[in-house]
Amino acid sequence: MESFHFEGVEIAPGSGVEVSLELGEGPTGNPRSIPVYVMHGTKPGPVLALTAGIHGDELNGVSVVHHLIHGDDHVAGTEDDRISREDLAGTLICVPVVNIEGMLLEQREAPDHKDINRLFPGKKQGNQSQRIAYALFQAVVKRADYLIDLHSAPLSRTNLPHVRANFEKDKCMELARAFGTHIILHSSGPKGSLRRTATNDGTPTILLEAGTAHRFEMEAVHSGIEGVLNVMGHLGMIVRENRLPAVRLLVRRSKWARAEAGGLLYSLVDVGDHVKKGQEIALVTDPLGEQTHSIESPRTGVIVGLALNPLVRAGDPIANIVLCSAAKWKRAQSEMNAENPEEEAVDDEEALDDA
Numbered sequence: 617m618e619s620f621h622f623e624g625v626e627i628a629p630g631s632g633v634e635v636s637l638e639l640g641e642g643p644t645g646n647p648r649s650i651p652v653y654v655m656h657g658t659k660p661g662p663v664l665a666l667t668a669g670i671h672g673d674e675l676n677g678v679s680v681v682h683h684l685i686h687g688d689d690h691v692a693g694t695e696d697d698r699i700s701r702e703d704l705a706g707t708l709i710c711v712p713v714v715n716i717e718g719m720l721l722e723q724r725e726a727p728d729h730k731d732i733n734r735l736f737p738g739k740k741q742g743n744q745s746q747r748i749a750y751a752l753f754q755a756v757v758k759r760a761d762y763l764i765d766l767h768s769a770p771l772s773r774t775n776l777p778h779v780r781a782n783f784e785k786d787k788c789m790e791l792a793r794a795f796g797t798h799i800i801l802h803s804s805g806p807k808g809s810l811r812r813t814a815t816n817d818g819t820p821t822i823l824l825e826a827g828t829a830h831r832f833e834m835e836a837v838h839s840g841i842e843g844v845l846n847v848m849g850h851l852g853m854i855v856r857e858n859r860l861p862a863v864r865l866l867v868r869r870s871k872w873a874r875a876e877a878g879g880l881l882y883s884l885v886d887v888g889d890h891v892k893k894g895q896e897i898a899l900v901t902d903p904l905g906e907q908t909h910s911i912e913s914p915r916t917g918v919i920v921g922l923a924l925n926p927l928v929r930a931g932d933p934i935a936n937i938v939l940c941s942a943a944k945w946k947r948a949q950s951e952m953n954a955e956n957p958e959e960e961a962v963d964d965e966e967a968l969d970d971a
């Protein structure tokens with residue numbers, strides 16, 4: 617096995633090395649860089665890249681990458697490390713925080729208030745955000761055979777962990793199925809997003825949406841860890857018995873229940889709950905706490921996205937509901953390790969105007 621060369625650093629087979637992507641100086645002359653950890657195996661295999669924190673306030677993905685590098689105890693080189701550098705086939709490029717300064721500012725965007733995830737493939741001579749996109753794209757995306765981009769909902773909402781992928785791209789769907797969430801949502805990704813741009817450039821990319829922003833939520837983090845390891849097992853990078861759900865829903869369109877009146881929101885459900893059409897899923901109250909309005913589910917299905925912000929205006933989205941029968945969702949929850957998950961295509965035509 618040969619060494620892996622990354623940004624002028626040589627990574628020997630069976631080792632993991634920290635490397636920096638230099639971005640130039642900040643306002644106080646401080647060096648700015650993106651930390652990258654490269655694990656290079658002792659056997660041939662693909663190059664898989666993980667990116668998190670491209671939105672600086674979305675932290676669950678950051679924790680997913682932490683656990684994959686150093687295990688649950690966060691101590692280097694101990695028993696609980698999930699990926700043995702010696703047994704690894706191929707190379708894993710980990711980028712735990714792309715948007716370092718956005719993270720420090722506790723915000724989604726870079727300091728120039730631009731969304732880096734709309735600026736790919738970036739510009740070498742562009743503005744500060746375009747340069748971050750460019751540095752990541754050239755150093756990481758161009759080197760990777762596959763990419764998993766880790767996200768969460770904004771602070772005002774939360775998401776049941778699910779994968780987003782372009783259903784028209786076979787390689788993306790292969791990764792999405794291997795990842796192993798119950799729900800896979802179809803979208804090609806916004807223009808300029810890392811996922812769309814990388815996929816079109818020849819690096820099939822999927823995206824994980826898990827939990828909310830500004831938090832390490834261990835349930836969401838663990839779904840990300842398991843999913844990445846499932847993908848690595850599928851690609852032959854590690855030896856692993858993949859845990860796949862008994863049922864998965866391939867969702868082209870889903871419908872948001874919306875508030876018809878403003879007020880202060882009390883949710884009666886959680887993500888992952890199954891609800892029946894007409895079931896009361898939230899209350900809206902006046903400033904004294906008296907109920908003024910009730911929100912009913914427009915669908916029988918599963919809550920995949922949910923509003924967390926109690927402040928509601930008429931028209932605000934409250935719950936994203938994916939069509940599914942109660943029996944099917946119960947089966948999906950109770951059985952794992954299915955070799956060939958039962959798949960159901962969900963295309964909620966009435967949700968057309970929700971996009």
Ligand SMILES: [Zn+2]
Pocket residue numbers: 671674767768
């Ligand atoms: Zn995001």
